[in-house]
Amino acid sequence: MTKIELDLDLPLGGSFRLVVASQLPGRGITGIFGHSGSGKTTLLRFIAGLQPCKGATLIVGGQPWQSGKQCLAPHKRSVGYVFQEASLFPHLSAKGNLDYASKRAWPGSSPLKRDIIELLGIGSLLNRYPHQLSGGERQRVAIARALLINPSILLMDEPLAALDEARKQEILPYLQTLAAHIAIPMLYVTHSVSELSRLADSVLILDKGRVKAQGDITQVSEMLGLSDPLHPFSILPAQVSEVHPHWKLVCVKSHKASLWLPDTGLAVKTKVRLIVQAKDVSLSISAHQDSSILNIVPARVDDIHSQTDGMLVKLHSEAGPLWAKISLRSAEHLQLHSGQALYAQIKSMALSQ
Amino acid sequence: MPFNPEDMGAIWLTLKLASVVTLILLIISTPLAWWLSQTRSWIKGPITVIVALPLVLPPTVIGFYLLMLMGPNGPVGQFTQAAGIGLLPFTFWGLVVGSVCYSLPFVVQPLYNAMSAVGARPLEVAATLRAGPWERFFTVVLPLCKTGFLTAAVLGFAHTVGEFGVVLMIGGNIPQETRLVSVQIYDHVEALNYSQAHWLSATMLVFSFVVLLALYSLTAAKKSVGGQHDKD
Structure with missing residues (x-):
């Protein structure tokens, strides 16, 4: 050493x-x-x-x-x-x-x-x-x-x-x-x-x-x-749990949640890191089963910061800690408050090995 | 044969002087230029100016002071006498000392420019690759300054070949001892011996032209390669 x-x-x-x-x-x-x-x-x-x-x-x-x-x-x-x-x-x-x-x-x-x-x-x-x-x-x-x-x-x-x-x-x-x-x-x-x-x-x-x-x-x-407060993101450690050749997707386990990602040839059990930008996370009160979004995880609001261009919401999700960036209008519409239970929709994320 | 034996003697003496002077200049200018390129001391300015003085001073001024210094009453003269060398003025080695002073800027300048252009980075790289200070100088600085050394040597040689004023002041006009081509030409003209003067002058002209042309085409070729480095 x-x-x-x-x-x-x-x-x-x-x-x-x-x-x-x-x-x-x-x-x-x-x-x-x-x-x-x-x-x-x-x-x-x-x-x-x-x-x-x-x-x-x-x-x-x-x-x-x-x-x-x-x-x-x-x-x-x-x-x-x-x-x-x-x-x-x-x-x-x-x-x-x-x-x-x-x-x-x-x-x-x-x-x-x-x-x-x-x-x-x-x-x-x-x-x-x-x-x-x-x-x-x-x-x-x-x-x-x-x-x-x-x-x-x-x-x-x-x-x-x-x-x-x-x-x-x-x-x-x-x-x-x-x-x-x-x-x-x-x-x-x-x-x-x-x-x-x-x-x-x-x-x-x-x-x-x-x-x-x-x-x-x-x-x-x-x-x-938070190093760039206007473009925050989260890093989630995860592991490949399943490869689905028919859908051309892999399933990774992050914390308690299973997330789907495009198959890039990763083998089962490979350790990966997911990078989720706050702007790619949106919030909803109910779990939309009728959405094309693949990854929807239960979450709880931890903290809310207001920024010049919207609200930054800190979440405790089943996939791990996440940031979500939403508009002030959406925040008022959802009557967002600390401790609120809701669903985080992850529209996209980057994967690194 | 356009040259008489005296002309040939002058040519031979000139080449010998220029070779010796170039060698001595390279030996003393390398550490001097390196020090100038690395130092941040206040004394760098005054030293640079002293090195550059021969560029602007009339050669007679340099010759006069050297004559004073090396003469029987000058400090250098007293030293050389005490050391048993005798007096330097009106000898070949007196000319060597004079020419070294006179051509110094022509050798130091190209070396200084080349060494400054190397920059700190290659030396830092070499240091992280376990090369000590001397090794860094010999394995990095010298090869990167190759063109600078060539330029310095050619300019030092050519400039020494072309000197006149200093030679006349401290060398006089002794055949086989201090009579260089430039002085020989002067003598021919004084004696209205124009055709001899012509031959020697034309030889000098062609020599200088060829040398400088070779130097410029060489550095131009190097620069185009250097231009590709700039993309780094």
């Missing part, structure tokens, strides 16, 4: 300071989430030693990387770092870039170079130079290079942010496979909720340099879902 203990306080520019005293899990993917300027990248750079911070403490896997006056130089820290934009050496081919890392790899048991190249699907690109690669290909080579240094932690600074949607979809599956294959902890900086919900096991939410919440992704999902 390569637990990461941090204690730092450093100016972020402007009047903000990045103040983090925390412990990050020694395994799995920890998402570092926040809006731009919240200090995410600075935190990652501090861990890698690229951002000096006087008086801070950083202990990784029991080894002090910074403590008191002693501070390890970046090249003496066992990290793999994937930068936001392409960072391959332009004077070296893809293979040259990989060799630069493997020649200098940290000792210890390491995954085979061949396996890493295969995992990231870059075998056919090795002889090309960075300017001959697409953005997505470059980032895959950069990820392979960071792994080949055989680090004890992997730091990723918004590795997909500079790519368009199609390229993101191209790389995400590689990252998911990666997460399942590597034994080292990975810190993944992002401001994208969809990347976070697909990849992260636990989350550290930063807001203007302060830790707003930290924990397992389902524990902090309420906070995460």
Whole structure:
């Protein structure tokens, strides 16, 4: 276990300071989430030693990387770092870039170079130079290079942010496979909720340099879902319980409810996460059996917030906690009040593995 | 044969001087340009200006001060005498010192520009890949500044070949010792020996043209590749 203990306080520019005293899990993917300027990248750079911070403490896997006056130089820290934009050496081919890392790899048991190249699907690109690669290909080579240094932690600074949607979809599956294959902890900086919900096991939410919440992704999902108060969403952990080839649907069990989703080839018992946007949840007093909406779950009103463009309703549903965004007119029509029992209709939801 | 033995001696001496000076300039300009590209110290400004001074000063001014410094009463002169080297003015090595000062900006500038263009990111990447400071310099900075080094070497060489004022001030006109092509041309003209002056001048002209043309086509080719990097 390569637990990461941090204690730092450093100016972020402007009047903000990045103040983090925390412990990050020694395994799995920890998402570092926040809006731009919240200090995410600075935190990652501090861990890698690229951002000096006087008086801070950083202990990784029991080894002090910074403590008191002693501070390890970046090249003496066992990290793999994937930068936001392409960072391959332009004077070296893809293979040259990989060799630069493997020649200098940290000792210890390491995954085979061949396996890493295969995992990231870059075998056919090795002889090309960075300017001959697409953005997505470059980032895959950069990820392979960071792994080949055989680090004890992997730091990723918004590795997909500079790519368009199609390229993101191209790389995400590689990252998911990666997460399942590597034994080292990975810190993944992002401001994208969809990347976070697909990849992260636990989350550290930063807001203007302060830790707003930290924990397992389902524990902090309420906070995460409200990170953009105008577009809230809920994250529901679920498991595939049944595949229905005739309807081309799968049934997933979330909390006490069974929900139907389009069949995307998932096997029974696969663990998934459902992302439900508040605007995709509507409310009704009775369970409409005559509706085409597949997923209708009993729920109870927990709380009601009024917003400029409608009402935001917090629900306790049989599928788990949900947000619903409805108009003021509907709220008055339904005579909405706290504790009221009603039905939540989920019009659509995104599924991530 | 358009060149007489004295002309040939001048050409040979000029090439020898330019080669030695270019080598020395590359050795001292590399750390200097690197320091200038990395430092944030207040002293960067004054140092940059001192390096650039030969661009604007008349060569006679540089030559005059060097003559004072290296002469029997100057501090450098007293040092060289004490060290048993003797006096530098009117010797080949005196010309080397003068040319190094005179051509310094032509070598430091291209190196400084190339090193600044490398930016912090490749060095940070190398640091996260376990490369220490020296290794980062040799495996990342040097290869990325290849064109800068080539430009610096060519400009330093060509500019040294083309100097006149400093040479006359501190080198005089000693055959085989300090008489360079530019001085030889001056002598031919003084002696109304126009055809000899013509041959040497035309050679210099063609040499300079070819060298600069080669340099420009090389950097232009590099830039078009660099343009593709910009898409990153």
